[in-house]
Amino acid sequence: MLHTRLYAVFVVVIGLAVIAFGGPAWAQGEYHPTPENLKARQEFQDAKFGMFIHWGVYSVLGDGEWVFHNRKLKLAEYERLPKFFNPQKFDAKAWVALAKAAGMKYITITSRHHDGFAMFDSKVSDWNIVQRTPYAKDPLKMLADECHRQGIKLFFYYSQLDWHNPDYYPRGVAAWDNGRPDHGNWDSYLDNYMDGQLRELLTNYGPIGGIWFGGMWDKPNADWHLQKTYSLIHQLQPAALIIPNHHQTPKPGEDVQTFERDLPGQNTAGFNTKYVSDQLPLESSNTLNDSWGFNIGDSHYKSPEEVEELLVRAAGNNSNFLLNVGPMPNGEIQEEFATRLRTVGKWLSKFGDSIYGTRGGPLRAADWGVTTHQGNKIYVHILRWNAPLLALDALPNKIVDAQQLATGARVEFTQSQKGIVLSVPPAGKEEIDRVIVLRMAQ
Ligand code: H79
Numbered sequence: 001m002l003h004t005r006l007y008a009v010f011v012v013v014i015g016l017a018v019i020a021f022g023g024p025a026w027a028q029g030e031y032h033p034t035p036e037n038l039k040a041r042q043e044f045q046d047a048k049f050g051m052f053i054h055w056g057v058y059s060v061l062g063d064g065e066w067v068f069h070n071r072k073l074k075l076a077e078y079e080r081l082p083k084f085f086n087p088q089k090f091d092a093k094a095w096v097a098l099a100k101a102a103g104m105k106y107i108t109i110t111s112r113h114h115d116g117f118a119m120f121d122s123k124v125s126d127w128n129i130v131q132r133t134p135y136a137k138d139p140l141k142m143l144a145d146e147c148h149r150q151g152i153k154l155f156f157y158y159s160q161l162d163w164h165n166p167d168y169y170p171r172g173v174a175a176w177d178n179g180r181p182d183h184g185n186w187d188s189y190l191d192n193y194m195d196g197q198l199r200e201l202l203t204n205y206g207p208i209g210g211i212w213f214g215g216m217w218d219k220p221n222a223d224w225h226l227q228k229t230y231s232l233i234h235q236l237q238p239a240a241l242i243i244p245n246h247h248q249t250p251k252p253g254e255d256v257q258t259f260e261r262d263l264p265g266q267n268t269a270g271f272n273t274k275y276v277s278d279q280l281p282l283e284s285s286n287t288l289n290d291s292w293g294f295n296i297g298d299s300h301y302k303s304p305e306e307v308e309e310l311l312v313r314a315a316g317n318n319s320n321f322l323l324n325v326g327p328m329p330n331g332e333i334q335e336e337f338a339t340r341l342r343t344v345g346k347w348l349s350k351f352g353d354s355i356y357g358t359r360g361g362p363l364r365a366a367d368w369g370v371t372t373h374q375g376n377k378i379y380v381h382i383l384r385w386n387a388p389l390l391a392l393d394a395l396p397n398k399i400v401d402a403q404q405l406a407t408g409a410r411v412e413f414t415q416s417q418k419g420i421v422l423s424v425p426p427a428g429k430e431e432i433d434r435v436i437v438l439r440m441a442q
Pocket of ligand 1: 054065066173174214217260271285292
C-alpha cells in the first residue's frame with residue numbers, strides 16, 4: 001500500500017517535471033533518425049574524402065581564423081576588416097572543380113567562424129558579407145549552386161561561439177575584453193540569432209549535406225538548447241547531418257562524430273575524446289599546412305604522400321577524411337595547395353576502389369598499415385613495412401586470390417587457421433601505399 005502510494009507520488013512528480021520542462025530528460029535519448037537521414041549517413045561514409053574550407057574576413061590579415069582573439073583586437077578595430085574584403089577572384093566553379101580533381105566528394109565551408117561574421121546573405125544581422133563588404137555578394141549561394149551542378153555535397157560550418165555578438169553572454173574560455181558590454185541575452189542569442197541563421201542556411205541554399213558545428217567547447221557547461229536547434233535542422237532538412245566538433249561523446253540528435261587533427265580514438269591534439277562511436281559515421285579533419293584560415297607565413301605543407309597516408313589511415317579506421325584549405329582574401333586557393341590536391345586526386349583515380357564506398361577493417365589498424373573492405377574484397381594497405389613477408393591475423397573466409405591493385409599482378413599468400421602470410425611486393429619510389437586486394441569466398 002505504502003509502495004503504491006509512493007509510486008503514485010513518483011508518477012505525479014515526474015508528470016509535473018514533464019509539464020514544467022517540456023519533456024522528460026530521457027526523451028533526448030529517443031532520437032530516431034529518419035530513413036533519409038540514415039541514407040545520408042551511408043552516402044557520407046561512402047564519400048570518404050572532403051574539402052574543408054576556412055574563409056572569412058580574417059583571411060585579409062593572412063594570420064589564421066583566430067587573429068581577432070590572438071591579437072586581442074577591439075570590436076571597432078576588427079569591424080574595419082570587412083571594408084576591404086573584396087574577393088574579386090572568387091570562382092565557385094574553380095573551387096568545386098579543384099575539390100573534384102582532388103577526388104573529394106564533399107565540401108564543408110565556414111558559413112561563419114568564431115568572429116560571428118556571416119559569409120552569406122543573412123537577414124538576422126547586418127554583420128555579414130553582403131552588407132558589410134564591397135563584394136556585397138553571397139559566395140555560399142554561388143558555391144551551393146555550383147555544388148549542385150557538379151554533384152558535390154555542401155556542408156556548412158557554423159560557429160556556436162561568437163566573439164562579436166553582445167548576446168553571447170556570459171562569455172566562455174576564449175574571451176577577452178574587446179569592448180562588448182558585460183551583459184547580454186543568451187537565450188536570444190541561441191533562439192533568435194543562431195537558430196535564425198541556421199534556418200536561413202537550411203532554407204535558402206537547396207538541399208545541403210549538413211551543419212558542422214564548432215566552438216561549443218568554449219562554454220562546455222552552458223545550456224546550448226541543443227535539442228531545439230538539432231530538431232529545427234532535422235525538421236527543415238531531415239537528411240542534413242549534424243556534425244558537432246565539441247570533442248565530447250556524441251549526444252542525441254547528432255549524426256556524425258568528428259575528430260580534429262586526430263584519427264578516431266587518438267588524442268595527440270589534447271582536446272579529443274578517446275570515445276569512438278560504433279553507431280555513427282566518423283570523420284577526421286586536418287590541415288594541408290598547419291593553419292585553417294589563410295596564413296601567409298605558413299609554408300609547412302604536407303606532401304601528397306602524407307595526405308594520402310592520412311586518408312588511407314582514416315579509411316582503415318572507418319572514418320572520413322576532411323582536408324582543409326584556407327583560400328586567400330582575393331578568393332583564390334593558393335597554388336601550393338592546388339598542386340598537392342591534384343596529385344592526391346591522381347593517386348585516387350588509381351587507388352579509389354580501395355577507399356570510396358569501403359568500410360574500415362576487418363583487421364585492426366596498425367603501424368604497418370590498415371585494411372578496408374567492400375563486398376567480397378578486402379584491401380590491404382601496406383604503409384610501413386620493409387620486409388618481404390607480412391603476417392596478418394586470421395580471416396573467417398577463404399581467400400580466393402590476391403593481387404596488387406596498381407598492376408593486377410598476382411600476390412603469393414598462404415592462409416591457415418592461425419593467419420595469413422602475404423608476399424609483399426617491394427615499394428616503388430614514392431609509393432606510399434601498396435594495396436593488395438584479397439578476393440574472399442562468400
Ligand atoms: O575551425 C578550426 C579552429 O579554428 C577550431 N576548430 C578547427 C576546425 C578550433 N579552435 N580552437 N580549437 C579548435 C581548439 C581549442 C583549443 C582550446 Fe583553448 C584549448 C580551447 C580551450 C582550450 C586555448 C585556450 C584556446 C582557447 C582557450
